[in-house]
Amino acid sequence: MPGMDFINYPVERRNGYAGGVMKTSLKSISSLVIALGFGAAVLSAQSTAASTHASNAVTLSGAASQETAAAAADSAAGAVRVGSAALAVPVWMSGAAVTGSGAVIASAGSTVASAGAAQTKAAERLWDFSTSDPQQRPALNRQRSVPAPAKPAVVTPAVDPTPAEAARKL
Amino acid sequence: MKKLRQYLSRFALLCALLALALPKVQAGSSAEATVGVDRFGADAIREFALKVNDRLDEKKVNVAIIARAGRPRSEMPAGISYTHVAFVVFEPVRAPDQSVFYTYAVYNLYQGGKGQEDHSYLKQDLTYDFVAGVAEPDVAVCVPTEALQARIVQVIRSPAYAALHIPNYNLLANPWVDRYDNCVSHTLKVCVAALYQTDDRARIYRDIRMYFRPTPVHLGAVKSIGSHFIAGLRHDDRDASGLQTATYDSLKAFLEQNGLVKESFVVKM
Numbered sequence: 001m002p003g004m005d006f007i008n009y010p011v012e013r014r015n016g017y018a019g020g021v022m023k024t025s026l027k028s029i030s031s032l033v034i035a036l037g038f039g040a041a042v043l044s045a046q047s048t049a050a051s052t053h054a055s056n057a058v059t060l061s062g063a064a065s066q067e068t069a070a071a072a073a074d075s076a077a078g079a080v081r082v083g084s085a086a087l088a089v090p091v092w093m094s095g096a097a098v099t100g101s102g103a104v105i106a107s108a109g110s111t112v113a114s115a116g117a118a119q120t121k122a123a124e125r126l127w128d129f130s131t132s133d134p135q136q137r138p139a140l141n142r143q144r145s146v147p148a149p150a151k152p153a154v155v156t157p158a159v160d161p162t163p164a165e166a167a168r169k170l
Numbered sequence: 171m172k173k174l175r176q177y178l179s180r181f182a183l184l185c186a187l188l189a190l191a192l193p194k195v196q197a198g199s200s201a202e203a204t205v206g207v208d209r210f211g212a213d214a215i216r217e218f219a220l221k222v223n224d225r226l227d228e229k230k231v232n233v234a235i236i237a238r239a240g241r242p243r244s245e246m247p248a249g250i251s252y253t254h255v256a257f258v259v260f261e262p263v264r265a266p267d268q269s270v271f272y273t274y275a276v277y278n279l280y281q282g283g284k285g286q287e288d289h290s291y292l293k294q295d296l297t298y299d300f301v302a303g304v305a306e307p308d309v310a311v312c313v314p315t316e317a318l319q320a321r322i323v324q325v326i327r328s329p330a331y332a333a334l335h336i337p338n339y340n341l342l343a344n345p346w347v348d349r350y351d352n353c354v355s356h357t358l359k360v361c362v363a364a365l366y367q368t369d370d371r372a373r374i375y376r377d378i379r380m381y382f383r384p385t386p387v388h389l390g391a392v393k394s395i396g397s398h399f400i401a402g403l404r405h406d407d408r409d410a411s412g413l414q415t416a417t418y419d420s421l422k423a424f425l426e427q428n429g430l431v432k433e434s435f436v437v438k439m
Contacts, residue, residue: 047253049293049303088264088275091261093294130324140273144271149216
């Protein structure tokens with residue numbers, strides 16, 4: 001109703017008109033909010049760690065952080081921090097890995113020699129695919145690679161005393 | 171004048187509604203998307219982890235790039251099939267009782283937890299943990315050539331692996347710009363470092379800009395506006411041509427085009 005004075009507009013129609021505007025705008029606003037929310041939800045949280053971790057292992061810290069300096073002191077592998085709750089840590093991280101051929105694991109870059117040297121301290125001859133014979137490849141340990149299946153709780157029914165014992169307590 | 175007043179009041183109402191709605195959206199977005207055990211059950215996830223390990227072991231895979239969809243594909247932008255990428259390495263691991271056994275260790279870059287969504291951290295875990303984050307019942311596997319596998323594992327075991335990590339996280343990090351990381355951009359950098367046997371960051375980024383073609387991301391108007399309200403999604407590294415990022419598919423294409431893939435396959439639950 002272009003140019004119409006809202007106050008002078010008949011009440012019943014005015015209510016309808018006002019209600020119509022309000023309904024329409026609320027509808028479009030809520031649609032927009034839902035759409036924006038959807039847009040946000042679709043994009044979020046992609047590379048998050050699964051919350052049902054059964055085997056928290058090792059966290060590696062960023063090179064620039066202070067944590068790294070502390071980590072380097074803790075671990076033979078350099079910028080690697082071994083978590084206390086670790087359930088399975090690659091042996092090379094635990095500072096005890098030397099390849100089957102006895103060679104230090106080679107690494108890229110110029111800053112690697114010190115880490116490699118540290119790894120030799122606790123030498124342990126293990127198969128490593130990059131240096132060992134492929135024919136000697138060890139078997140995958142299937143069962144230890146995943147958490148044990150959850151066993152249903154066994155409910156043992158309480159055993160009643162013999163009637164004679166029960167009678168004694170009367 | 172009246173119209174202006176109407177528009178202003180509508181705008182105020184919209185702002186109020188947005189202010190109420192957005193925190194809920196952000197807080198709920200990751201928690202409400204059911205994955206892994208919650209979505210498929212404990213037995214199915216355990217069996218799936220065994221199946222992925224078995225498939226890798228059958229083929230004697232020592233190093234591979236694996237990918238999962240951590241959100242339903244129906245909710246992902248066009249052209250993106252997987253949300254998380256990591257390296258899997260067959261190697262000896264030490265259990266808390268000090269015994270050593272052989273399994274597949276997974277090397278991840280994870281987005282920070284609640285309140286730290288704009289940061290990331292590197293973490294090693296096992297196949298089970300990787301599978302425990304699936305929203306879709308499949309895991310993609312890209313096996314590099316034997317020579318590249320050996321070089322990748324050298325980088326993973328070197329300080330270069332952590333040194334190449336940028337803790338500032340961007341869900342749609344532009345892999346051409348040395349400012350943010352996500353799981354795929356870090357994986358890509360490790361591959362390039364391995365390929366050229368260098369830890370020279372500037373050289374690695376130069377090579378990525380020259381030879382890697384990222385996946386363009388077209389969000390559409392509504393999602394584009396919504397994307398400005400997401401913690402962990404930045405826009406200041408976007409390319410002049412628009413949003414682009416590294417994905418499992420573009421990483422695999424890059425490796426395939428350069429003759430660096432031995433095989434690729436998908437393991438289904």
